[in-house]
Amino acid sequence: MPIRVMLADDHAVVRAGHRFLLDQENDIIIVAEADDSDSAYHQYLTHAPDVLVLDLSLPGAGGLAVIRRIVTRDPEAKILVFTMHDEVLYAKRALEAGARGYLTKDADPDLLPEAIRQVARGKNYMADAIARQLVAQYTQGDDNPLALLTQREFEIFCLAAEGLSVQEIAANLHISYKTAANYMTRIKQKLDLNTLGELVRLAFLHGVVGKPASVGKAE
Amino acid sequence: MPIRVMLADDHAVVRAGHRFLLDQENDIIIVAEADDSDSAYHQYLTHAPDVLVLDLSLPGAGGLAVIRRIVTRDPEAKILVFTMHDEVLYAKRALEAGARGYLTKDADPDLLPEAIRQVARGKNYMADAIARQLVAQYTQGDDNPLALLTQREFEIFCLAAEGLSVQEIAANLHISYKTAANYMTRIKQKLDLNTLGELVRLAFLHGVVGKPASVGKAE
DNA sequence: ATCCGCCAGGGAAATGTTCCTATGGCGCGT
DNA sequence: ACGCGCCATAGGAACATTTCCCTGGCGGAT
Numbered sequence: 001m002p003i004r005v006m007l008a009d010d011h012a013v014v015r016a017g018h019r020f021l022l023d024q025e026n027d028i029i030i031v032a033e034a035d036d037s038d039s040a041y042h043q044y045l046t047h048a049p050d051v052l053v054l055d056l057s058l059p060g061a062g063g064l065a066v067i068r069r070i071v072t073r074d075p076e077a078k079i080l081v082f083t084m085h086d087e088v089l090y091a092k093r094a095l096e097a098g099a100r101g102y103l104t105k106d107a108d109p110d111l112l113p114e115a116i117r118q119v120a121r122g123k124n125y126m127a128d129a130i131a132r133q134l135v136a137q138y139t140q141g142d143d144n145p146l147a148l149l150t151q152r153e154f155e156i157f158c159l160a161a162e163g164l165s166v167q168e169i170a171a172n173l174h175i176s177y178k179t180a181a182n183y184m185t186r187i188k189q190k191l192d193l194n195t196l197g198e199l200v201r202l203a204f205l206h207g208v209v210g211k212p213a214s215v216g217k218a219e
Numbered sequence: 220m221p222i223r224v225m226l227a228d229d230h231a232v233v234r235a236g237h238r239f240l241l242d243q244e245n246d247i248i249i250v251a252e253a254d255d256s257d258s259a260y261h262q263y264l265t266h267a268p269d270v271l272v273l274d275l276s277l278p279g280a281g282g283l284a285v286i287r288r289i290v291t292r293d294p295e296a297k298i299l300v301f302t303m304h305d306e307v308l309y310a311k312r313a314l315e316a317g318a319r320g321y322l323t324k325d326a327d328p329d330l331l332p333e334a335i336r337q338v339a340r341g342k343n344y345m346a347d348a349i350a351r352q353l354v355a356q357y358t359q360g361d362d363n364p365l366a367l368l369t370q371r372e373f374e375i376f377c378l379a380a381e382g383l384s385v386q387e388i389a390a391n392l393h394i395s396y397k398t399a400a401n402y403m404t405r406i407k408q409k410l411d412l413n414t415l416g417e418l419v420r421l422a423f424l425h426g427v428v429g430k431p432a433s434v435g436k437a438e
Numbered sequence: 439a440t441c442c443g444c445c446a447g448g449g450a451a452a453t454g455t456t457c458c459t460a461t462g463g464c465g466c467g468t
Numbered sequence: 469a470c471g472c473g474c475c476a477t478a479g480g481a482a483c484a485t486t487t488c489c490c491t492g493g494c495g496g497a498t
Contacts, residue, residue, distance in 0.1 A: 014233060194384050198382035
């Protein structure tokens with residue numbers, strides 16, 4: 001019997017791409033799709049797929065939040081993160097939140113079906129590069145100040161690093177302006193930052209925000 | 220006769236998605252694909268597609284460079300940019316470089332076929348949100364928005380981009396806090412920025428601040 | 439001479455930030 | 469079951485910053 005897969009990604013193209021690629025595997029069928037956090041959560045509960053393929057940068061509460069919500073409800077949930085970010089930090093947090101696998105969009109597309117099968121079988125799957133860095137991180141201790149942040153704080157940190165204003169963050173996360181502002185304050189304290197600017201720099205320096213290829217460079 | 224389309228995107232999933240979605244349109248066929256800059260350029264020349272759908276963040280020379288190279292060779296080239304970035308800056312640069320349309324990945328997927336048809340017909344196509352911002356913003360702006368700044372403004376911009384607070388900037392330049400604050404306001408206005416975060420991002424994106432390698436980053 | 443753009447700053451109102459406080463949920467040890 | 473601590477959420481008040489408006493000085497155009 002085939003592996004029942006659900007897709008959660010806010011970009012319709014990416015979902016279509018997965019559908020196209022996975023349709024060619026005869027042991028995998030797609031039973032549901034979602035394009036935002038809430039929808040992902042509810043679809044998961046109603047369809048109970050064997051594997052959830054999830055993009056971390058979902059609009060709404062955010063991919064990490066979805067993982068946590070789902071895992072809380074169903075600790076056996078098999079979630080495979082497939083995302084743009086090749087940043088270790090994200091992988092680490094996603095795994096902590098309960099994901100069983102992590103693949104980046106740069107990975108060879110053939111890897112996804114294989115990863116899905118692994119995860120469906122109850123194993124974990126990790127992109128090599130990420131895995132190597134993960135162990136490196138764990139071994140050499142945590143000098144990464146970002147690790148001090150709670151999951152939620154980290155999410156807010158990321159949004160701020162993208163240049164979003166406090167009210168945009170609040171709107172994005174469905175929380176009050178006050179809460180977002182309070183988080184910002186706490187984050188700056190924890191990271192010993194004085195200005196928003198330092199925060200963004202830190203994010204860039206740690207590669208949390210994807211530096212858009214070579215758009216502004218050269219010439 | 221169908222519109223001959225070529226895809227250039229480094230993510231196989233995204234190409235598959237486009238293929239899947241565009242295959243359903245019977246007036247559009249995909250004649251070539253590329254996953255990096257050089258390949259995109261050469262494929263374009265050999266296949267001479269009616270429309271090139273291009274992701275700006277191509278590895279290699281970068282999407283903008285590809286546009287310029289292709290347009291130089293073939294000023295009639297019809298290039299439609301389809302990208303992750305909804306930042307006006309990229310749209311503007313892409314259009315200047317010779318693109319005929321700009322769509323973001325967040326756009327309704329139904330828009331792409333329509334955009335392709337428009338561009339194939341020789342018209343321009345622009346995502347609404349982007350278009351509105353474009354005209355609102357750099358109507359007669361310079362290539363580099365930073366060029367709008369006076370020397371002094373630029374100096375302050377740089378310091379802010381380094382993460383300095385307003386008072387630090389004032390101290391650094393031996394001017395009053397008020398003056399520095401007023402400059403900051405004016406700079407944000409000129410560049411159409413809302414937050415300090417956006418300013419720092421802009422600086423990074425334009426390479427104003429150097430990013431030290433090896434902080435904890437990948438490959 | 440006059441105008442104009444740039445630099446520098448004051449004052450006041452609007453906005454934002456920080457600190458303190460409080461609630462409810464959840465997990466953990468006893 | 470109970471308290472304890474941590475986290476997410478958020479209101480209020482004090483405090484700080486930002487923004488807008490305005491004033492001057494200075495130097496380069498016309």
